Each structure stands twice: as C-alpha cells, then as structure tokens.
Amino acid sequence: MFTGIIEAVGAVKRLDPIAGDLRFVIAAGDLDMSDVHVGDSIAVNGVCLTVVQYDADAFATDVSTETIGLTSLKDLKVGSAVNLEKAMLPTTRMGGHLVSGHVDGLGTVVSKSEDARSIRLEIAVPVALKKYVAVKGSISIDGTSLTVNSVNGNTIGLNIVPHTQNRTIIQHYSPGTKVNLEVDLVARYLESLLLNMDEDDKRKVDIALLTRAGFVK
Numbered sequence: 001m002f003t004g005i006i007e008a009v010g011a012v013k014r015l016d017p018i019a020g021d022l023r024f025v026i027a028a029g030d031l032d033m034s035d036v037h038v039g040d041s042i043a044v045n046g047v048c049l050t051v052v053q054y055d056a057d058a059f060a061t062d063v064s065t066e067t068i069g070l071t072s073l074k075d076l077k078v079g080s081a082v083n084l085e086k087a088m089l090p091t092t093r094m095g096g097h098l099v100s101g102h103v104d105g106l107g108t109v110v111s112k113s114e115d116a117r118s119i120r121l122e123i124a125v126p127v128a129l130k131k132y133v134a135v136k137g138s139i140s141i142d143g144t145s146l147t148v149n150s151v152n153g154n155t156i157g158l159n160i161v162p163h164t165q166n167r168t169i170i171q172h173y174s175p176g177t178k179v180n181l182e183v184d185l186v187a188r189y190l191e192s193l194l195l196n197m198d199e200d201d202k203r204k205v206d207i208a209l210l211t212r213a214g215f216v217k
Helices: 066-071 127-132 162-167 185-195 199-204 207-212
Strands: 009-018 019-029 041-044 047-054 060-063 081-086 107-115 120-123 138-141 142-151 154-161 180-184
Touching: 019 066, 041 060, 127 162, 127 180, 127 185, 180 185
Parallel strands: none
Antiparallel strands: 009 019, 009 081, 019 060, 041 047, 041 081, 047 060, 107 120, 107 180, 120 154, 138 142, 138 180, 142 154
16 A cells, blocks of 8 residues: 655666566665565555565566556656655555555546646546546546546646656656556445445435535535
C-alpha cells in the first residue's frame, strides 16, 4: 500500500528479457535504499513491483507479461524517468490517499498548459473508469496522488503545483503521453458493496440516506 506521495524520480538502467518477460533495473535516484530488502514493494509509475535484487543506488524487479500489457511500463526505455515510492509504514503520514499500486487502466494526456506557476493537465480516462472519478476526489496518475478539478465527459482536469512538477515525471508529460491510472479505493469498494447487497438492503439505500451521509449535496 502507498500514499501517492512520490519519494524520488529514478531512471531505467536496464531492461533484461528473461524467459518471455522482463527484469527492470531501476536507478533509485534520491530514494533512500538503506531500509530496502528483497521482497519489499516499490511503486514504479504507480505499479506495485517486488524488489528481487538491490544495492545502494538501484534495484531490480521482475515484470510479468500481464503487467507489461496493462500498464505504461511497456513504453519505458533505458533512460526513461520513473516515479518511485516505497510501501508505506504504519507511521507514514497520509499526505495523499490510499493507493494500492494496482493499475485500473491507461489514460492519455490531452492537453498541458501553464496557469501562473501551476500546470493544467487534461487527461482522457477509459469510459469504464469514468464512473469512479468525481470532482474534488482523488486519483493516482503514474503513482502520484492528485485531486480532480473537473470532469468533462471522460476527460478530467488536474492542477499541478510547482512542488509536484519538480518532484515527479509530470514535468515530462506532453499531449499523447500514456499514464497509469488508479481510481480511489473507496469508490471501488463502495461499488462492490452495492453490487453484492441483497434486494432488501438495496431498497434501504436511497438519495435521502446518501444525503444524510454526506455523499450527496
């Protein structure tokens, strides 16, 4: 589990084909590797991956064909910059939101523009994920916890402040860039709960109940 607060920007050192899939060797950049062990989880562009080898400056992780096919990791090349975050600890401040590292789909950067010192991004999300995205809700973009500013059809608007620009790979985005998306866990679990309720319980959930609970204004 992660928080969506990127700890460092690393870079791909090697892509080693092994028996049909890939082993990534990632230069850790400023990521503190002093407490990393084999078997630990590190999110790479929002994808939870397992450390299989490491040293003070880099780590290796195996990436399955499933993960390659469903995420933007397939677009990485030697030298590509990547967002890095180690798995959270019980004592970690929840500066972002709960991020599992399990990518829900790929988005596409539609536009990028300057707004004072911030950057405005518009990202097209898959139609199937649109229902999980809400204005002022949270979404993970390449592992970065961001607040949704607007929703227009299947396009979301985001505001990227200077600190986030400087500490993540978002500074390298341009129209057409593919990004890993993970929707808010609460939305997914709420949907699962509602879908698996029996008919009597479903009848108890109405607009009045949701309004009293603060979900509807």
